[in-house]
Amino acid sequence: MKLEQKIKNLAYEVGFDLVGIANLKTSQYKAKVKNWVKNEFHGQMHWFKENLDRRLEPRKNLFGRAVSAITVGLLYRPVDIPPELANDPSRGLIARYAWYDDYHKIMTKMLKELAQKVDQLINKKWQYHIYIDTGPVLEREVGSHGGLGFFGKNTTLINTTLGSYFFLGEIICDIKLSPDPVNNNQGTCGKCRRCQDKCPTQAFVEPYQLDARRCISYLTIEHSGEIPIPLRKLMKNWIYGCDVCQEVCPWNKRAKNLFAKQLKIHKDLIAPPLAELILMTEDDFNVRFARSPIKRIGWSKWMRNILIACGNWADRTLVKQLNYYARHQDKVIAKTALWARKNL
Ligand code: B12
Ligand code: SF4
Ligand code: SF4
Numbered sequence: 140m141k142l143e144q145k146i147k148n149l150a151y152e153v154g155f156d157l158v159g160i161a162n163l164k165t166s167q168y169k170a171k172v173k174n175w176v177k178n179e180f181h182g183q184m185h186w187f188k189e190n191l192d193r194r195l196e197p198r199k200n201l202f203g204r205a206v207s208a209i210t211v212g213l214l215y216r217p218v219d220i221p222p223e224l225a226n227d228p229s230r231g232l233i234a235r236y237a238w239y240d241d242y243h244k245i246m247t248k249m250l251k252e253l254a255q256k257v258d259q260l261i262n263k264k265w266q267y268h269i270y271i272d273t274g275p276v277l278e279r280e281v282g283s284h285g286g287l288g289f290f291g292k293n294t295t296l297i298n299t300t301l302g303s304y305f306f307l308g309e310i311i312c313d314i315k316l317s318p319d320p321v322n323n324n325q326g327t328c329g330k331c332r333r334c335q336d337k338c339p340t341q342a343f344v345e346p347y348q349l350d351a352r353r354c355i356s357y358l359t360i361e362h363s364g365e366i367p368i369p370l371r372k373l374m375k376n377w378i379y380g381c382d383v384c385q386e387v388c389p390w391n392k393r394a395k396n397l398f399a400k401q402l403k404i405h406k407d408l409i410a411p412p413l414a415e416l417i418l419m420t421e422d423d424f425n426v427r428f429a430r431s432p433i434k435r436i437g438w439s440k441w442m443r444n445i446l447i448a449c450g451n452w453a454d455r456t457l458v459k460q461l462n463y464y465a466r467h468q469d470k471v472i473a474k475t476a477l478w479a480r481k482n483l
Contacts, residue, residue, distance in 0.1 A: 142261070143316050149256045150211055153249050154401045156305060157212030157298060159285025162318040163197040163205055163311065166277055175348070182352040184361050190275035197276060200311050201266045207316040208309045209253070210278075210285035213246060215239065215399045216304035216391075220410055227376075228452040230410035231445060233433070234356065234380025235304060238409065239402040240430045246271045246308045249401075254310055267312035278307040286323025292346035293334035293384035299326040302394035303385050326390060334384035340373045343384075355381035359444045360436055365471050368478070371447050376413070378444040379433055405431070413452055416445045417460045443475050450479030458483060 140148075143160050150158035166172060172195060181187045193199045198206065215236050224230055236242065250269045258265070270276045279296040282288060287307070288298040295303040328346070335343045342353035351357040355377045358366050366374070385391055408431075419427070421438040428434040433441065446464060449457050461483070464476035 141317070143319075145260055146209060146257055146316070149260065150209065150253055153253045153256070154213075155211040155249065155253075156214040156301060156400070157287045159210050159282070159287045159319045159323065160316045161208045161210050161281050161284035161286075161309075162316075163200075163208055163281070164284070165198075166195045166280055168277075168280065169195050171348070172277070178350075180344070180348075180350045180352065182357060182361065183363060184351065184357070193275045194277055197281065197311065200268055200276075201313050204266060204313040205268075205311045206313055207318070208281050208285065208311050209257070209316075210282045210287060210307065210309045211246075211250070211253075212282065212287050212298065212301070212305040212307055213242065213249070213399075213401060214301055214305045214397065215242065215402055216302065216394070216397060217399060217404050217409075219395070224410035227410070228448075229413055229454065230376060231378035231413050231416050231448050232376050232381075232410055233378060233408050234382050236306070237379055237432050238404050238406075239399075240405075241432045241434075242306045242402075243271050243273070243432070244430075245402065246306060250308055250310055257310070261314065265312055265314050267310050269308070269310055271306070271308040276309065276311070278309065281309055282307050284318065284321055286319035286321060289325050289327065290347060291334070291388065291390070292328045292332065292343070293388060294347055294349050295385060295388075297326060297388070297390045299324050299390065300394065301397055302391035303388060304391065304394075331389060333387040333389070337387045338384055339375060339377075339381070340370055355383075359440070363440070365474060366443070366447060371478070372451060374447055375451055376448040378413075378416070378448050379436070379441070413445060413449050414454075414456070417442075417449060417457065419445075439469055439472060442472055446472065446475040446479045450475075450482040453482045455483055 147158045288296040291297040297303045340353045424438040461476050461480040467473045
């Protein structure tokens with residue numbers, strides 16, 4: 140059996156749902172990525188500009204010795220949100236990926252295990268680096284080069300069997316591996332434009348091009364400070380991330396019977412009641428989300444998002460809590476609570 144196939148078998152053994160081998164090369168979409176930054180579509184994600192050269196030229200990794208990537212996907216598709224909950228404005232919606240413990244930790248552990256197994260297999264000195272999400276890597280592009288999927292107009296990487304509800308990670312290394320054919324998994328969006336039409340904030344400037352500053356995922360997770368007033372109503376009851384452009388995608392509808400095997404859902408995060416969330420103190424937050432990706436945004440952003448959803452729900456029973464937050468020492472929370480109270 141070829142080395143590449145053995146590595147893939149090891150990755151499946153560790154529990155990944157997708158694995159591919161990619162040669163590292165200069166980003167095919169270099170000009171588009173540079174334009175994205177030039178147009179300020181990254182908003183406050185200033186870290187995206189740092190190491191931009193390395194993002195666009197992944198061979199610069201490992202002090203210029205990086206040549207290949209073992210790229211992996213971990214399916215996180217859970218059950219669908221029951222429509223009576225999803226359409227209930229008194230509930231807060233959390234993106235599916237955050238219904239589990241933090242995937243960065245889970246995948247780091249899995250990729251370390253895979254690296255150890257590869258180490259035993261090749262039995263020679265090699266250099267590698269594990270990346271999951273936060274490294275300066277265009278993960279979807281590397282994933283597409285490993286044949287894991289194709290770029291959807293919603294900018295996610297879509298696998299023709301599994302859809303797009305999967306995380307990406309990779310081991311970038313200095314051993315030359317034979318790559319999988321890029322077109323291993325080439326579906327297409329065809330004439331479909333559902334994600335563009337259904338995006339609540341119209342965040343797509345054009346197909347394959349997202350203005351993150353309008354995206355609810357960016358606004359609720361990455362954006363610090365007050366959220367621009369015109370966007371608040373459009374956010375409806377999304378309080379952490381957003382899944383709309385994936386929910387409407389036919390490739391995900393087609394894959395609806397495939398579920399995450401490796402991850403355990405925290406069912407209390409499926410559309411929890413806003414009336415309960417608004418009572419959450421900073422201590423409650425730190426305890427409840429100790430192992431969750433939600434922890435990263437901190438209580439202050441979390442409460443800001445909940446207050447916006449409360450403003451959109453506009454239920455009079457909230458008045459006491461909104462009055463309380465309107466006097467809060469955190470100015471963003473106080474101003475957002477005032478805005479929400481005006482909506483009652
Ligand atoms: C920054 C970032 C965000 C930003 C910006 C998103 C974006 N579209 O760029 C925000 C905060 C909005 C975000 C949101 C989400 N994210 Co995010 N994010 C990232 C991160 C860190 C970098 C992405 C990036 O490089 N953007 C730069 C821009 C320029 O990329 P782009 O516009 O997509 O362009 C690329 C391609 O589309 C292609 N391209 C450009 N033009 C064209 C034209 C054509 C015709 C074609 C074919 C291709 C093409 O080339 C570019 C370079 O690869 C990656 C992790 C990583 N290190 O890669 C995760 C990542 C992309 N995010 C992920 C997830 C899960 C999400 C959310 C679903 C979370 C949620 N539910 O709230 C949403 C989805 C929103 C969306 N529609 O993209 C996953 C995606 C997995 C997958 N199957 O695709 C990643 C890979 C994290 C991970 N390790 O799993 N994210
Ligand atoms: S995640 Fe939501 S807001 Fe962002 S592009 Fe997709 S549908 Fe639009
Ligand atoms: S909703 Fe349609 S256009 Fe958007 S990514 Fe899915 S198939 Fe492509």
